[in-house]
Amino acid sequence: xxxxxxxxxxxSVPEGAIASLNCTYSDRGSQSFFxxxxxxxxxxxxxxxxxxxxxxxDGRFTAQLNKASQYVSLLIRDSQPSDSATYLCAVRxxxxxxxxxxxxxxxx
Amino acid sequence: xxxxxxxxxxxxxxxxxxxTIQCQVDSQVTMMFWYRQQPGQSLTLIATANQGSEATYxxxxxxxxxxxxxxxxTFSTLTVSNMSPEDSSIYLCSVEAPxxxxxxxxxxxxxxx
Numbered sequence: 053x054x055x056x057x058x059x060x061x062x063x064s065v066p067e068g069a070i071a072s073l074n075c076t077y078s079d080r081g082s083q084s085f086f087x088x089x090x091x092x093x094x095x096x097x098x099x100x101x102x103x104x105x106x107x108x109x110d111g112r113f114t115a116q117l118n119k120a121s122q123y124v125s126l127l128i129r130d131s132q133p134s135d136s137a138t139y140l141c142a143v144r145x146x147x148x149x150x151x152x153x154x155x156x157x158x159x160x
Numbered sequence: 161x162x163x164x165x166x167x168x169x170x171x172x173x174x175x176x177x178x179x180t181i182q183c184q185v186d187s188q189v190t191m192m193f194w195y196r197q198q199p200g201q202s203l204t205l206i207a208t209a210n211q212g213s214e215a216t217y218x219x220x221x222x223x224x225x226x227x228x229x230x231x232x233x234t235f236s237t238l239t240v241s242n243m244s245p246e247d248s249s250i251y252l253c254s255v256e257a258p259x260x261x262x263x264x265x266x267x268x269x270x271x272x273x
Contacts, residue, residue, distance in 0.1 A: 084260055095252055095264040096203065098161070140202065147193075147218075148262055150203045 056143050058151035066159050071128040073154050075141030078122070084144035085117055085124045090153065091137045100126060131158045162187050162257040164265035172271045173243055180239045181268045183253030188233035191256040194226070197267075198249045206251075209236040243272045 055078045065071045073087075084103055088096035102108045102115040102124065114127040124143075128135055136158050141151040163186040173179050183192065192209040207215040207228055215228035230236045240247050253265040 086262070088264075095250075095267045098261060098263055101261060142262075144260070147205055147208075152202045 056141055056149050056151040058139075058141050058154045060152055061155040062157050063154055064157045064159060065131050067131060067133060069131050069158075071131045071135065071156055071158065073126040073128075073139050073141075073156065074123060075125065075143075075151055076123045077141075077143045077149075079143070079145045080119075080122065082119075082143045082145055085115070086142040086144070086148070087113075087115060087124075087126045088140040088142060088150075089137045090140060096140055128156075131156075133158050133160050161261065161263045162189060162255050164253060164255060164263060166253050166265040166268050168268060169266065170269040170271075172273060175244050175272055177243055178239055178241045179243065179270060180237050181251055181253075183236045183238070183265055185234045185255055185257070187257060189255040189257045190233070191262075192230060192236045193254040193262070194228060194236070194238045195252040195254055195264075196249045197252060203252070206238070209238075240270065243270075245272045248272045 057076045087100040089099050090096045100115040102117045105117050105119050108115045112129045116125045138153040138155045140153045142148045165184045167182045194206040195203045197203050205218050206221045207217040209215050209228050209230040211230045227239045248271050251268045254262050256262050
């Protein structure tokens with residue numbers, strides 16, 4: 053059974069802090085990794101994707117991939133209350149396999 | 161990325177009836193997908209909508225319950241047939257555009273009474 057695991061949270065961080073979201077996956081052959089943000093009552097929005105080991109930065113977001121350890125993470129710097137949402141990790145294993153999502157709450 | 165619209169955005173239906181959900185994309189795409197997201201849950205792939213051929217269904221989903229049409233490269237429909245309260249969910253259309261990047265429509269919130 054191919055799996056993508058995330059802590060469900062909620063993860064609570066103060067405004068301005070770094071939020072760290074983690075995801076592990078079971079299929080060593082996976083090549084593509086994605087982070088989606090889903091606000092309550094809305095559909096998922098693709099915010100980051102990463103294919104190579106290491107870090108990929110886009111504004112306040114950094115995706116980190118470690119294929120040897122089979123984990124991918126998302127760092128959000130200078131967290132804002134508007135970042136409060138559920139973050140879904142997805143791994144492509146033919147089709148996209150989604151984790152259960154981590155709820156992030158950024159407190160003013 | 162492609163712009164995706166879905167109709168209806170929400171509906172309340174009686175058990176035993178059927179609802180057809182439409183998905184329209186503003187550009188031609190090869191890959192279109194239908195997902196379900198039940199309350200408090202993650203996304204579950206129902207099927208891949210193939211243009212010009214039958215949809216490819218995931219384990220646990222069957223064509224008689226969820227018939228799908230894909231008449232061209234910008235449009236697809238998902239029908240939820242003979243509905244029961246367990247079908248209450250958000251149904252999401254998704255496309256790959258550009259390749260390997262998958263985007264979602266706004267979703268259809270279905271309540272079955």
